[in-house]
Amino acid sequence: DAGVIQSPRHEVTEMGQEVTLRCKPISGHDYLFWYRQTMMRGLELLIYFNNNVPIDDSGMPEDRFSAKMPNASFSTLKIQPSEPRDSAVYFCASSQQGSGNTIYFGEGSWLTVV
Amino acid sequence: AQTVTQSQPEMSVQEAETVTLSCTYDTSENNYYLFWYKQPPSRQMILVIRQEAYKQQNATENRFSVNFQKAAKSFSLKISDSQLGDTAMYFCAFMKLPSGNTGKLIFGQGTTLQVKP
Numbered sequence: 001d002a003g004v005i006q007s008p009r010h011e012v013t014e015m016g017q018e019v020t021l022r023c024k025p026i027s028g029h030d031y032l033f034w035y036r037q038t039m040m041r042g043l044e045l046l047i048y049f050n051n052n053v054p055i056d057d058s059g060m061p062e063d064r065f066s067a068k069m070p071n072a073s074f075s076t077l078k079i080q081p082s083e084p085r086d087s088a089v090y091f092c093a094s095s096q097q098g099s100g101n102t103i104y105f106g107e108g109s110w111l112t113v114v
Numbered sequence: 115a116q117t118v119t120q121s122q123p124e125m126s127v128q129e130a131e132t133v134t135l136s137c138t139y140d141t142s143e144n145n146y147y148l149f150w151y152k153q154p155p156s157r158q159m160i161l162v163i164r165q166e167a168y169k170q171q172n173a174t175e176n177r178f179s180v181n182f183q184k185a186a187k188s189f190s191l192k193i194s195d196s197q198l199g200d201t202a203m204y205f206c207a208f209m210k211l212p213s214g215n216t217g218k219l220i221f222g223q224g225t226t227l228q229v230k231p
Contacts, residue, residue: 033218043205043221056218089157101147101209103219105159
């Protein structure tokens with residue numbers, strides 16, 4: 001199994017630019033999660049989808065953040081415009097109902113906004 | 115709201131020794147899962163072990179085992195025969211099960227474990 005695939009692995013961008021992070025969940029998984037990890041706040045859930053439908057987006061920090069899942073094999077997290085405080089590692093994760101609720105993480109996208 | 119607390123920011127252990135990482139959580143739920151994830155310097159989050167709250171038997175995965183005390187809301191991780199590759203940050207995580215479906219993970223602050231040769 002290929003695992004959860006994220007891109008890019010690293011990105012450095014200037015403040016004000018648009019950033020798009022991409023994720024391909026494990027085939028057959030019906031849940032997809034976006035997490036953010038920072039030193040100050042640790043790991044926090046931003047949003048999660050079930051069967052491509054957003055279930056809980058209460059963790060999305062503000063309107064500059066948006067996430068989509070147009071189909072079962074692809075999701076994006078977009079930040080527009082980006083700010084230095086958005087610098088973090090962004091993880092995508094997926095799981096399959098009935099598989100013991102285990103959530104599998106991608107390798108993360110390390111974002112630096114300068 | 116559920117919270118997860120890891121009271122040990124950093125720990126160290128000699129290679130081949132045993133170490134226990136602590137985790138407590140707060141919830142009013144009866145049906146939930148608990149997890150330990152490992153994050154090595156590569157930053158990838160790797161599942162170490164999982165425990166269903168309805169199971170009284172403690173979960174075990176090779177050198178990793180847990181001590182699950184439901185009444186005390188405690189979920190510690192024991193690593194036996196520590197290896198250099200166990201050096202990582204370890205996160206305890208809680209998952210409530212809304213109507214039996216998959217829920218979101220709530221993480222503790224993490225414990226950095228260093229295994230010394």
